Each structure stands twice: as C-alpha cells, then as structure tokens.
Amino acid sequence: MTNSIEIKNIGKKYNITHQRGSYVSLRDVITNILKNPFKHAKHKAKQILGKIENEEFWALKDINLTIKKGEIIGIIGANGAGKSTLLKLLSRITPPTTGEIKLSGRVASLLEVGTGFHPELTGRENIFLNGAILGMTKKEIVERFDDIVEFSGVKQFLDTPVKRYSSGMYVRLAFAVAAHMEPDILIVDEVLAVGDAEFQKKSLGKLDEVSKSEGRTILFVSHNMAAIQKLCKKTILLEKGRIEMFGDTEKVVDHYVTKIGSRGTxxxxxxxxxxxxxxxxxxxxxxxxxxxxxxxxxxxxxxxxxxxxxxxxxxxxxxxxxxxxxxxxxxxxxxxxxxxxxxxxxxxxxxxxxxxxxxxxxxxxxxxxxxxxxxxxxxxxxxxxxxxxxxxxxxxxNSQKNDFNQKVPGVVRPRLKWETVQF
Amino acid sequence: MSKITLIKPKKTFSFEDIKELWKYRELAYFFVWRDIKVKYKQTFVGISWAIFQPFVAMVVFSVFFGTLAKMPSDGIPYPIFVYSGLLFWQFFSSALSETSNSLVGNAGIITKVYFPRLILPISGVVTKFVDFGIASLILVGLMFYYNITPSPIILLILPLLLLITFIAAMGGGLFLASINVKYRDVRYVLPYFIQMLLFVTPVIYPASIAGKWSFLLALNPMTGVIKASRAALFGTEPINWELLGISLIAVLILLAIGIIFFKKTERYFADIV
The missing domain is CATH 2.70.50.60 (abc- transporter (atp binding component) like domain)
Known part of the structure; x- marks a missing residue:
C-alpha cells in the first residue's frame, strides 16, 4: 500500500511570548521606549547580537511518522502534549519550524464544525459557504447538496437564517457539510464533543462509515478513549511534544491509562x-x-x-x-x-x-x-x-463478588437493596 | 496519486503563492458573495446605506466648505466637485480599513482552516466595488442636474483609476493588517489615521490650492487618481498622465511592501491568537 502521510523530523518551536497567546500593545511599547530609551536600545542591541536567549518552547520535536493509505489513526495525549499543534501543522494552519510533511491526495481538516458559518445567512447559503471554506468546489457542493440536507435533518429550515437555529440544529447542519467532504485524508479534532448524545452517535457512525469506504486515511484526536478504541486500529500517544508510543490502539490506550493512574492520590x-x-x-x-x-x-x-x-x-x-x-x-x-x-x-x-x-x-x-x-x-x-x-x-x-468470580461490568457498582420472595 | 502536498518551514514569498491564489479563486468568490449577500440582504437598507454615506458627506461638505467657507473648486459646482472626490475617497478608505482588519477580523476562520490568507483582503476590497458602483449612481444624477457632459475618456481611464485605488488600499491595508496583528491597539487609532488622510488628499479642496507645495500632495497616490477623475469628468484641465504613472509606480511599491509584511505576519498569526 502506498504511503498517505509521511512526516519527517517535524518540529514546532514557539517563543514563550507567542505561545502565551498574548500580543503587545503599541502604547506599551512606546511608553517603554520613552521612559527608558537607553535600556531599550541596549536590549535591542543585545537581541540583535544574540546575547539574549529567547525563551523557547518546542511544542513538537523530532516527529517521524509514516501513515499508509486507508489507515485510521488515533492521537491521544494529555493537554499540552502537542496534539493540536500536530493537527495544525498537518492542516497547514501554521508552518513547522523544522522538517517536512508529505501528504498524498486531497486533504481536509475538521478542527471545528461550522467554521465560517455566518449567522445572517440561511442554512442553504451556509452550506455553500462552509463547503467552500472546507475546500469543496461549487460543483461538488451542488452534487452533494441533497445528501447534506438529508443528513442534517433541518430541511424545513433551509431558508431560515442560521442565527434562528437551535444550537443542536446548527451543529447538525455544520457536521453534515463536513461529513460530505470526501477527501483522501481527513484530519479530525475533538469536534464530536459538541452536540447531544444522539448526534455524537450519528457522527461517530458516519466517521466509521467514511473510514470503511475505499482508501480514506483519517487522523482522529480525542480525549474519549472509547471513541478512539471504536474507530482506530492504531494510535499515537504524544507526550511533551514527542511520540511516546505508536502502535495497536489497545496497547497504546492501556499504556496511557496506567500512566495517568500513576499520577497519584x-x-x-x-x-x-x-x-x-x-x-x-x-x-x-x-x-x-x-x-x-x-x-x-x-x-x-x-x-x-x-x-x-x-x-x-x-x-x-x-x-x-x-x-x-x-x-x-x-x-x-x-x-x-x-x-x-x-x-x-x-x-x-x-x-x-x-x-x-x-x-x-x-x-x-x-x-x-x-x-x-x-x-x-x-x-x-x-x-x-x-x-x-x-x-x-x-x-x-473481604470480597463481595462471592461466587461471581469476575469483574462486574459498569462504572458504578452500588449495593442496592433487593427483595426476592418465593411464592 | 492525484495530488501531493508538501508542508515545509515557510519562505516569505514564492511564485507558488500566485498559483495557489488562482487555485483558490472560487473561495474568494464565495467570500465576496457572502459579504455582498449579508450587506444587501435587506436590499433597500443595503443600497440606501451605500448611497447615504457619501451623499450626506457631500451635503455637509457643500454647506460648510462650499457655501460658508467659499472653498474654490476650479469653477465646478462645489457639490459635484466634492462628490467626485468623495466617491473615490470612500472606496479607498473603506477598502483600506477592511483590509487592515482582514487578519484579526477573521481569526476564527484562519485558526481552523487553511487557504491562502491573501484571499481575505482581496475579496474584502472587491466587495467595495459594489458600493462604489451604487454610489456612482448619485454622481450620474448630479451630472445630469448640473448639465455636465464628461469627456468619453472617463470610460477609458476609470478602470485605471480604480486599479490604482485598489492597489493603494491593498498595499497600505496589508501593511496595516500586519501591524494590527502585532499591536492590537492599532485598530483604535486607525479611524483617526484614515480621517487625517482625508485632509492630505484633495477631496474637499482642489489640488491647485496648495500652490507651489502641490508636489507634496502628489506624493499621495490618491491625489493623482482624484485629479485625473476630475479632469476627465469636468474637462477643467488635461489629464496629467505623468502624475498617474508615478502614482501607479508608487502604489505598486506600496503593494510589494504590504505583501512582504503580510506574508511575514501570516506565518505566525495562527500561533498568537
């Protein structure tokens, strides 16, 4: 089978100031310069001469991966392990600092459902707009329009501005558009966390269906191990910007879960x-x-x-x-x-x-x-x-399992009062 | 395999970018379509707003500068004189502020989906053409009212003037958009900055008023555009092709600077919002 994604030596560096998501205000900069012109000049000079070490932070480092066509890969890891950064690199939202990624085929990334939805526009109009933003051509949207509407189940509100939609309808319509992208490589962030249980089930099912159809490669980030286990055969565990483990989902999830377990009481x-x-x-x-x-x-x-x-x-x-x-x-x-x-x-x-x-x-x-x-x-x-x-x-x-000598299923196992009488 | 995407640490600019822009033209079309649709959804309100702004400005300027301050206007009725300037000015200033906001204002999309970011300012400016078109109707009305016949050369020169304005707004706007990303308080200063620009552009006064200093005004590319439009509309003076040529070169340089800054900023933009 051919390789779908080849990641070579990828690294992403942030300067701490950038990473904090903060921005400088011109007002502060000007005040600083006026207050302490010499200090500022000295600082600048040092910066140019490389005397000041910027506080650096590698969100990802030395990532090497090859993913074959048609594989469904889960990505797990604690917050800040670099999952989102990896997805952002793969979906070209931010460029890597080092290394190279080679993607074969059409790529679509779904980091959020409903990106670019405009509240003033109707459902119909938003299908076109959102589809175009996700990378579909107008022709493709027209072809799949009926399927999208069908899947979303908001047919009778198609000509209503989406600002009047309930949040459930909104998410359903947005996911319906995304679900009909049909790319060769699909990158999905934790988008399924939104919406009600029924919707989550439906969208997971759709992902499953998409993955089973011919040769679709999917990368799927989630905190929900159950979803990962259901969808993905192989899983990547990221830890502090590096790949800690890559292999069978069962093994990786197991490893990860015991690892959190050692976090302590x-x-x-x-x-x-x-x-x-x-x-x-x-x-x-x-x-x-x-x-x-x-x-x-x-x-x-x-x-x-x-x-x-x-x-x-x-x-x-x-x-x-x-x-x-x-x-x-x-x-x-x-x-x-x-x-x-x-x-x-x-x-x-x-x-x-x-x-x-x-x-x-x-x-x-x-x-x-x-x-x-x-x-x-x-x-x-x-x-x-x-x-x-x-x-x-x-x-x-002091076991209470008595003769039932295996694990009782369920998250909770309350001792409830039972009454059984013979008559 | 149909298509291969390579992701590497980005260079500032390459010719691939232009190819890519072309590939994404449909998305640009959708952005323009969205903006126009949203703006003119309520057709009446949308159109009257596009007309209302320059029209009211014309009335106010005519009363204060034309009638009260007796501002010279090269022998043309002041209302139509100021309106011809305002028409281009509105196009320029609204396109400029739209472009300056294009990165910060679309952060939601930029951090979630990839597309060449230049699409945003380009489609933003293109949308302003529609406003320009609608506002021009008033000028046509004024021309009839004052019984002025423009020289046919206006049809020839209009695309050139729009192009220069377009490039000027894009160039300046791209530069401001990058600064806006880094220093988020710039956007509060911007409206004042644009207002100030109005006074160094011969919109409410003729360029001739500056006398021997008028070469300073010529540094402003919008001077060339507005002068040429008046020359073609009212035939008061020959069109200064030399000035237009200089303006064109100036805005192209501005555009190059704008693009360089923009490309540099767009690389790390998604990281800092």
Missing part, C-alpha cells in the same frame, strides 16, 4: 502554579480514608474522601466547590457539589471533602476534576482536569 501546587483566577485558587488535593489519612488506593468497600484545599481571595462571590469523577476513557461517572452556603464566600483557606460512599464505585481507575465556581452568574474560578487519579480495587479478603 496527592497533589500540591506550588505558589506560582496554583490553578485558579483572582477569586479562588487551588492549593492541594488528596484521596483520604475515613480517618482522614492519605491512601494510595481505595478498596471498593471503603468510604473514599476526595479532599482539596482552596483559598478564596476576594469578597463578593460565593464560590462552590465541586468535583467531577471520570473514567479513564473520559466518560463522566458523576459530579457533585457542596451545598450553597454564604460561609463559602469568606476570604481565606477552605478545606472541603466529598465523601463517596462505600460500594459505589466499581473496581477500576477514576480521574477527579476539581472545580470551584460561582453559580450565579456562572463563573468558573478554577478547574483542574485530572487533578487526582485513584484506583478502586476489590478487597480480596
């Missing part, structure tokens, strides 16, 4: 890296038992406490602590929050604990996201994904 954030804004910041978090001792893992028949310490810095808000528990594949098991109470708004440090009752979580690994937010108006002060990772294991000595 206790976290502390140092002074200048505390997550949070000017209202609340996060200091530390840990998994504890009933005696408030830190535990390396929990057993299924034990009460589990997720404790964290945060600090309220400002008056005038009632920040509510809440915790989201995820499975390693990215499914949310549940979320829970502290009850509203004026005391929560007091400036100072707070320690909060969420108690997960015994026999609720199944054995497996769980990821806790810690959030502190004000509800009205909604404002998220701090949100730490993967703040804690902990495993729940079966207590062998």
């Amino acid at each position: 206790e976290m502390r954030w140092e002074k200048n890296e505390t997550p949070g804004d000017d209202v609340a910041i996060l200091h530390s978090a840990r998994i504890i038992n009933e005696n408030r001792d830190k535990i390396p893992f929990a057993t299924a028949n034990q009460k589990i406490g997720v404790e964290f310490v945060y600090e309220v810095l400002k008056d005038g808000y009632i920040p509510i602590p809440n915790i989201h528990i995820f499975t390693p594949t990215g499914e949310r098991a549940f979320m829970s929050h502290e009850e509203y109470d004026k005391k929560l708004g007091a400036v100072g440090k707070h320690r909060t604990t969420m108690w997960i009752p015994e026999n609720l979580l199944n054995d497996g690994t769980y990821v806790a996201q810690i959030v502190v937010s004000t509800m009205k108006p909604l404002r998220i002060h701090l949100s730490q994904q993967e703040a804690l990772v902990f495993s729940v294991v079966e207590d062998i000595m």
